[in-house]
Amino acid sequence: MNAALSIDGLEVVFDRFRALKGVSLEVKSGESFGLVGESGSGKSTLLRAIAGLAPAVSGTIAVNGKRLGTRRDKAFYREVQMVFQDPYGSLHPRQTVDRLLQEPLAIHGFADSEKRIQRALDEVGLGTGFRFRYSHQLSGGQRQRVAIARALILEPSILLLDEPTSALDASVQAEVLNLLEEIRRRRKLTFLMVSHDLAIITHMCERLMVMQDGEAVENLTAAQLVGHRVTKDYTRNLLRASDGFVRTA
Amino acid sequence: MSVEAIQSRRDWLLSERPASRMQARLGRAYVAWRRFSANRLAFLGLLIIIALLVVAALADVLAPYSPTFGDLKGSRLLAPSAAHWFGTDDLGRDILSRVIFGSRWTLYVVILVAIIAAPIGLLVGTVAGYAGGWIDAILMRITDIFLAFPKLILALAFVAALGPGIENAVLAIAITSWPPYARIARAETLTVRNSDYIKAVQLMGASPFRIVLRHIMPLCISSLIIRVTLDMAGIILTAAGLGFLGLGAQPPLPEWGAMIASGRRFVLDQWWVAGAPGFAILIVSLGFNLLGDGLRDALDPRSGDQ
Numbered sequence: 001m002n003a004a005l006s007i008d009g010l011e012v013v014f015d016r017f018r019a020l021k022g023v024s025l026e027v028k029s030g031e032s033f034g035l036v037g038e039s040g041s042g043k044s045t046l047l048r049a050i051a052g053l054a055p056a057v058s059g060t061i062a063v064n065g066k067r068l069g070t071r072r073d074k075a076f077y078r079e080v081q082m083v084f085q086d087p088y089g090s091l092h093p094r095q096t097v098d099r100l101l102q103e104p105l106a107i108h109g110f111a112d113s114e115k116r117i118q119r120a121l122d123e124v125g126l127g128t129g130f131r132f133r134y135s136h137q138l139s140g141g142q143r144q145r146v147a148i149a150r151a152l153i154l155e156p157s158i159l160l161l162d163e164p165t166s167a168l169d170a171s172v173q174a175e176v177l178n179l180l181e182e183i184r185r186r187r188k189l190t191f192l193m194v195s196h197d198l199a200i201i202t203h204m205c206e207r208l209m210v211m212q213d214g215e216a217v218e219n220l221t222a223a224q225l226v227g228h229r230v231t232k233d234y235t236r237n238l239l240r241a242s243d244g245f246v247r248t249a
Numbered sequence: 250m251s252v253e254a255i256q257s258r259r260d261w262l263l264s265e266r267p268a269s270r271m272q273a274r275l276g277r278a279y280v281a282w283r284r285f286s287a288n289r290l291a292f293l294g295l296l297i298i299i300a301l302l303v304v305a306a307l308a309d310v311l312a313p314y315s316p317t318f319g320d321l322k323g324s325r326l327l328a329p330s331a332a333h334w335f336g337t338d339d340l341g342r343d344i345l346s347r348v349i350f351g352s353r354w355t356l357y358v359v360i361l362v363a364i365i366a367a368p369i370g371l372l373v374g375t376v377a378g379y380a381g382g383w384i385d386a387i388l389m390r391i392t393d394i395f396l397a398f399p400k401l402i403l404a405l406a407f408v409a410a411l412g413p414g415i416e417n418a419v420l421a422i423a424i425t426s427w428p429p430y431a432r433i434a435r436a437e438t439l440t441v442r443n444s445d446y447i448k449a450v451q452l453m454g455a456s457p458f459r460i461v462l463r464h465i466m467p468l469c470i471s472s473l474i475i476r477v478t479l480d481m482a483g484i485i486l487t488a489a490g491l492g493f494l495g496l497g498a499q500p501p502l503p504e505w506g507a508m509i510a511s512g513r514r515f516v517l518d519q520w521w522v523a524g525a526p527g528f529a530i531l532i533v534s535l536g537f538n539l540l541g542d543g544l545r546d547a548l549d550p551r552s553g554d555q
Contacts, residue, residue, distance in 0.1 A: 077454035
């Protein structure tokens, strides 16, 4: 299989702070790839740099074999979309769900927007009853579904997921993860997913990369992580931390 | 309409699952209206403004006499009476009629200033705030230059250069009143430009122009409306001030500021000549201020679950 996304030596600097220090990564088409690490390890920055929201100073990013410049064109946005971490902040407060979903279609000049909005809402399990609601009339899980519908409405092949469930409570988390998994299988999407929750990553992803301080620590498969067959101390600590607090007495 | 019909209409407006774009929009307007009308004083302000609009529209019908022709022989400087409710001025003109016709000029000034200054301020502020960098620096320094001028003095200089007249007074006021709107719009833009929902629109490939126009401006508009409404009183006072100084409306136009200026000469003996238009300015300014305060409570995105 060919690479949907390949990143080589990517470096991101914010005001002299090196958030990413030469990260390389290859995600195969149709694969679900996880990024794990503690807060500030640069995993969200990596996603944002791919999306063009963080300034890359050096390194290359290629999507489906096509190298990206500093400016992203419209064709890029039809290939790559992103779901943000906080569903309370990622929906415009003054727009109805209908307006939110209409916008990408209007920007890219789709004619059959009526049908597409209908379908997008059905796909994420929201009926048409939600179509004319404002975001403040929705729960966190519903909002995240709308955000997913918005990301999918342009029919991208790659979806960047920035901790899509960390702002939701446990039962809703499972629903949204199952929804994402189901959509990925149906549409044969490529996922690049950030999470600090190792359980979610092992559940959702086949391969993953552990990050620390803006650098890649190691690449693993989900099976290796589950079997604790890791080589680096940092990953071992991360695993121990994710097991939770163990009472020793 | 029966009680049930009203109730069902309200349910339709407040529905949690609107079935159409229109219903969602109306429902939202209805919520804002309910919050607004719960505020008695704001409602009073709205009534004053509506009364002003009605008086201005029906001036020809409501005014008992001509605003520009008076009876110089028999009715100069008459005290308020049944025939002349607000008395007459030094040229024998009925002051009530002049105040009624003056409402048109007041509205003319206020509306013109609002539709010139508010869009300029909104555009400059949102573009500066969203673009950042040198565009921001240039636009905001221009704004600072305009802010540094004393409002009335700049208006005076402007009118002196272009000649007196109500149109030039309007232009002068508009030119001096947009900078605060630009500041507000910029501040508002800065708070939302890095939010995820704007990033999400960027990720859809929207042009900066589209983002500013369709996603940022709607968020700035409510605070701008509030500020413009609150400024209306100041605009009326500045227009009246220019009229008073003889640089705004020229005689025989029944503009309130100019009327006060001409009544100044006999303010001790015939107080009603300056008093009536002064009172009209007071009431209308109060109306706009009350309305602005009410709108702030009803529209402010920081209050409640907008």
